[in-house]
Amino acid sequence: MKNYEDNLASYACHPSKTRGRLYKESESSARSPYQRDRDRIIHSTAFRRLEYKTQVFVNHEGDHYRTRLTHSLEVSQLARSMCRSLGLNEDLAEALALAHDLGHTPFGHAGEDALAEAMEPYGGFDHNAHTIKILTALEHRYAEFDGLNLTWETLEGIAKHNGPLQNPPRELSEYNDRHDLILSSFASGEAQVASLADDIAYNNHDIDDGMRAGLLTLTQIEEVKPVAEIFYAVRKQYPDISAPRLTHEAIRRLINRMVTDLVKQTRSNIKENNIKTVDDIRALGKPLVFFSPHMQETNRELQEFLMKNMYRHYKVNRMASKAGRVVKDLFDFFLAEPECLPDAWRIMADGPKTRLTASVVADFIAGMTDRFALDEYRRVFDVQARSWLGR
Secondary structure, eight states, rough: HHHHTSSTTTTTOOOGGOOBBBBOOOSSSSSSSSHHHHHHHTHHOOOOOOGBBBSSSSSOOOOSOBHHHHHHHHHHHHHHHHHHHHTHHHHHHHHHHTTTTTTTTTTTHHHHHHHHHHHHHGTOOOOHHHHHHIIIIIIOSSSSSOOOOOOOHHHHHHTTTOOSSSSSSHHHHHHHHHHHHOSOOOOOHHHHHHHHHHHHHHHHHHHHHHHHTTTTTTTTTTTHHHHHHHHHHHHHHHOOOHHHHHHHHHHHHHHHHHHHHHHHHHHHHHTTTTTTHHHHHSSSSOOOOOEEEEEEHHHHHHHHIIIIIIOOOHHHHHHHHOOOOOOOHHHHHHHOOOSSSSSSHTTTTSTTOOOHHHHHHHHHHHHHHHHHHHHHHHHOOOOTSGGGGGG
């Protein structure tokens, strides 16, 4: 481990200086604490479920669209590459990238919006806070503790995926009372890189998925001038290139441009703010990792373009509406009739329409994959559907 740490910058999260785990454990001689975190995440049940949770499209709509799993792997690759260039800890960034979407509901943001609305009278629902709950309580794998017992640095980075929190969601606040993650400060450089890698990945790959689905056209892409310039340059260099190759090559170049910009700007920020330690990053009072002003504008234009042309496309809206009804109807049913929950969940509920039962039902639904939620909906509401006993 020593040789690995010698290659890290002074402001990186060094494995030998970890603040440790909530439950004391002897660390591995073969893996650093952050490598061990990564491995625990990969072997978790919640991570496997990401294969059947989608970003924009529902799982059954096609085999080639991104899922939460493939997205997490793409974020991991970008985060590792950028951390390597900046002298930050690649293993910690990888663990953060692989875990950042574990708390998402089925059906993407449509499912989360529906569950958040249903849970509003009972304390609300936030997918990032739910990720912490999965990692610290809902995973039941180890004999001596619930959750995965990850390091402080990994949990901090996940909790602050979107920055410091002054008024954290209930689930996150409850855990923080037991294990203080200093939620009001900024996270490590590794966490900030993983967060921006998330933005880079989904913005660019949603273009790819949107064009594959026929929701976006090359003509529409021209609305975003910096992106259109890249497509034009590829066409000029390869006049006879096919549309799929054109899209891939242009997106590849756009990702490279964004990654290069982020690394260059962050190096400048490190020098300008005289950053020497990870605590300097946390105490800076502002983000350390961000794009240049020009790339920030490009990223903003791209997000607005996707919102207008893809996320609000009528086909996506129709599926989102259906997905929202599935989540809401399942929540209302199990909240009113918790005796119909599977045994492992039923024993945790304490009666119809209570706060505890609402939390149990939310945990059950949030853990569903797209296809399991649709199957469960049919089992519950279709009188001709086979029950569990008839399968």
